[in-house]
Every structure is written in C-alpha cells, then in structure tokens.
Amino acid sequence: MKCTVCRGPAVIDLRRHNANFCAEHFLKFCRDQVERTIDDFDMFAPGDRVLVAVSGGKDSLAAWHILRHLGYDATGLYIGLGIGEYSDTSHRYVAAFAAEHDAPLITVDLRERYGYDIPGGARAARRTPCSACGLSKRHVFDEAAIEGAFDAVATGHNLDDEAAVLFGNVLHWHTEYLGRQSPVLAARDGFPRKVKPLVRLGEREMAAYCIVAGIDYIVDECPMARGNRHLHYKAALNDIEAASPGAKADFYFGFLRRAADRFDGEAEAGREQLGRCDTCGAPSPVERCAFCRLVERAGGAVPVNAPTLRGAK
C-alpha cells in the first residue's frame, strides 16, 4: 500500500477518500480537513482565543494539537469530574500533553470548586451520571469561556458523533433538535460561541492521528459510559459505511446543506425564554438554574454571586 501523495509506504487507507497516506501526509490531511471546516463554517479567525474542552480522550487531544499546529491560540479546559481512577488517569494524560506542548491549560475540579463529584452528585440529585455530568460540563465550559473572555469553545465531536446524533434525531423525528445540529452555534444570551472543528474527520481518523502524532490518550472508557444509546447508532452507521464508503459524510453534510434550515423554526420555538439565575448569574429559564440546583442537592457549595461577566459580551 502506497501513499497517494508521495508513493512512500502508507500507514492508513481512507476508503471514503479513496486514498492512502504515509504518516506525514496523513497528519497534513487531517489538519487540512480541520482548516477547511473552520473556514467553511466561519468558526473563528486567526488571533481569536479558543477554549478547547479536553477530556484526555483521543478526539479532544487531537483537536487541541491540530488547532495549535494550525497556529490558533488554543487553551485547554479540563474538568475534574471525580470519577475514580478514570478521572485520575485522564487528568494525567491532559497534564502531560500540556507540559509536553507548552500549551496553556485551565483545570476546574468539581470537588474543589463546587464541593461535589459526578457519582455523588448524580445520586443526590437523582439524575443519571451522564445527565449530571453533561449539565456540569456545559455550565463549567460556559462559565470558563465567559470569565476568560474566549471567542469560542471548541469540542472534539467528530463525524461519527454528529452522524450518530443526527441518525437518532431523524429516527425519532426530534425536529427541535434537528434545528440545532450545526457545528457552529453563535454566542447568544450569555452563552459563548460553540464550535466543532473535527466534524469532517471520523473516529478512526482521530485515533490514527493520535497514534501517528505520538499523542498518548486514555483508551479506557469512563465507567459510567455503559449503555450509551448512540453506540448502536454508530455501529449501524459503520455497517453501512463498510458497504458504502462515504455514506456517513453524505448523510451528515447532505443534511446540513439541504435540510438543516428547514428545522430552524422548530428549534427557535423550542427555545426557552431566558433570564438570569439568581444564584450564579448564568442564563436560565427559571430563578435558580439546573446547575445550581444540582450543586445544592449534592450538598456542595452553591456559587453565590460568582463574579461572572455573563452577558457582558
């Protein structure tokens, strides 16, 4: 197998692109795809300050690595979720990456800052761990982005993630969610701009990128991840992809190009009127936001009058 670009020995074949790449040209291919995504969707511009949510997994570390390689000003944000050994290990990978690449990293530990962790908080608030976790992460990302005056929050969602979510939303006709599938969400109502620069690359490419670039990441899954409902959508899409390379990208990008805007109205109608949380100042449809209720029920310290700059931008 030879590299499509230089005819040297290839390390990976990408059937969707009908191409094989050597290590060097594969890294370049991935970076080009990300650059193109940033341009096509007007995600951010050179000089903008980007906050990358990093978990220690392959996607977010690859995203951080690629953005820095492309010359963007990318700071990492790691959240200590307090999920036992998984959290300890993932933090080690993130800290090692930051040290090796001399990359700025912000760490927010839920226990230290808010007095709870995900397993305990979920139990106390009678939520599933992933729901407590998602709520916590969103709050901390938003807060850190606004506090640090970042221009955008970037996450490591890849083509497989987005295609699987789209597949689920189409399967069940969740039309209000179909209007929010864009890889870029504009800043509004005190929420920061959110972008997904990896949507042109699949999971296999992201894992390969880390291996080829020598990035160590946590391979073991979060122990709470069992039963993730997107998993069988991903498996189904991969079966289709095996028979018909390019199907996932056609499905996702075809939707964005030809259908997404038909659901704008439903997304808008489903949007709640937002005021401010009395306690933390975050945008919220009710007096006390879901995050502050979680913190309170988990017995942690409610962030009374946290000095946020919400809405200042």
Added chain:
Amino acid sequence: MGSVLVRLRNPTRDIDMRGPMTVARLLNRLDLNRESVLVVRNRELVPGDALLADDDEVEIRPVISGGSA
C-alpha cells in the same frame, strides 16, 4: 513455535493467534469491522496489508468512543 500476541481492549485481554497473517485477515478472523478498530505495533499504525509474523505483539484498539474490541 511462536504466535502473534494480540491485545484487545475494553476490557484489556491478550490472545495468541497463529501467524503469519495480514492485518486484514486478523480482523476478519476476529470478525471485527475495519471501520471500528486500528492495529498498533510498537506504537505505530499497521496498515491492512501488512504481514504479522510469529512473535509479533499487536494491539487492536477500538476507535469508537464507548466501543470495545
């Protein structure tokens, strides 16, 4: 007689397989979808047409978040 030592993940476990064989053949024998895994030897990617010899040690790494191999 040697064999190829194959490490699978989530959970981590090792199996021995009779070589030599190509990576593609290995994935076939384990009934794994080539979209869902990568094969790594000495921290390097091994392409599908590469030959695995006896005494090689390879890791089959799942690439789907939440997935296993």
